[in-house]
Amino acid sequence: MNVSHDDHHAPTVAPDxxxxxxxxxxxRILSMELAPGAGVDELALCEEFGLSRPPVRELLRQIAAEGYIELEANRAPRVAAMNHDSLHSFFLAAPLIYIATTQLAATHARAEEIDELKGIQALFRAAIEQQDVENRVLYNDAFHLQIGKMAHNDYLMPSLRRLLIDHTRLGKIFYRHPTTDDMQRDLELACVQHDQMIEAIEGRDPQTAGELVREHFELSRRRMAEYAAPQGMEVALAL
Incomplete structure (x- = not known):
């Protein structure tokens, strides 16, 4: 890898x-403030956060490895795209990864990690009650990411992180107006399923944990499918 001249003399930057x-x-990426495929302005980030280019470039490489952005030679960084191929892969892979991580969490989670999961769940529930779309999708992301951390499997975490990026962005699109009664019921059911997953993980029951997260993903998959292909309006056939 080539290193630019200024990389050799990068100033020490406070990690915070x-x-x-x-x-x-x-x-910004998860909330769709930065849209899929949008360019990431490196110089603007330097100015906004008071950083020089080397630490910003280092950070961009880090979050590119996590799946948030795409880096290509001779091109500006771009937010990870969402297209037909990526979404097709998402819906195929998501149940496998979610089930595996949740079952492993039920086997390996530590008590303090479960307590942290309960704290995230309390914030998720509050966001549902307040009909706070942005925080609801962000705390749902945090909930499943915490389960991934509790699985303690370095091979699964990169895949889970990438899945959660698109799941969160899809949630921001499809649940933009959570005001209908049936949607609110689904959200309340999702919250109950979270509680049940916590109980299964705490009870060291990987079988039940896996079944619960399968049902949980199916709930969101069905809602997303209904949004993408809504039922047509009824039209009288008689003239």
Whole structure:
């Protein structure tokens, strides 16, 4: 890998400033503030967060490895795309990854990790009750990411992170107006399923945990499918 001249003389940067930038970029991508395929302005980030180019480039490489952005030679960084092929792969792979990580979490989770999961669930429930779309999808992402961490499997985590990026962005699109009664019922059911997953993980029951997360994903998959292909309006056939 070629290293530019300024990389050799990069100033020491307080880690909290880079962490703030990392959190901001991830949140902007997940919330669709930065749309799929949109360019990421490196210089603008330097100015906004008071960082020089080397640490910003390092951070972009880091979140590219996580799946948030795409880096190509001689092109500006771009937010990870969502297209037909990627979504097809998402719906095929998501149940496999979610079930595997949740079952492993039920086997390997530590008590303090389960307590953290319960805290995230409390925030998720509050977002549902307040009809807060953005925080609801972000805390759902945090919930399943925490389960992935509790699985303690370095091979599954990269796949889970990539799945959650698109799941969260899809949720932001499809659940933009969660005001209908049937949608609210689905959201409340999703919240109950989260509670049940926590109970299964805490009870060291991987079989039940896997079944619950399969049902949980099917709930969101069905809702997304209904949004993408809504039932047609009824039209009288008689003239």
């Amino acid at each position: 400033r880079k962490a703030v930038l990392a959190d901001a970029l991830r949140r």
